[in-house]
Amino acid sequence: MRAWRLLCFRAEAARVDEGETMSAVLVLNTDNTALHTVTLQHAIGMLVREVAIVEQAREGLNLGPYPYPLVLRLVRYVKTAFLYTRAPGWTKRGVLRRDRHTCAYCGGQAGTVDHLVPQSRGGRNSWLNTVAACSPCNTRKANRTPEEAGMPLLFTPYPPSRAQLARLDQRGESR
């Protein structure tokens, strides 16, 4: 019954969505801090699952039994600490930022990312398998591990937190 209702309202929300440009619904934590935005369809799903209530609605517009939501408020508090403890997703740009654009092999200005275990040998795109490197070092190391190439690391790669990356961002990326 519940799943059927959910499908119904989702379909209805999708139809309304098509004609809307501003379909993002703001989600507030129980303490009224803004968490993120979700699509209208997602918002309806949250209402049906009763994890959120409508804080602010568009007047004169309803979706089934619900007012058309502009702002939702969560019913239960969501801890946001994970934003600051869990490592963010790996990106080349993130590696360069983490290592402050410093080559892990010679300490010079780095513009490339080197895989400790080369990708051609199954090395992954991960925080622990990648370091910032300058092009000459990257080329010299080629298809070898640092040990094989006799190129010791000047620093050890680590998974940064979002907060660490954000702080590095504030300091600027130039060096």
Ligand SMILES: [Zn+2]
């Ligand atoms: Zn270098």
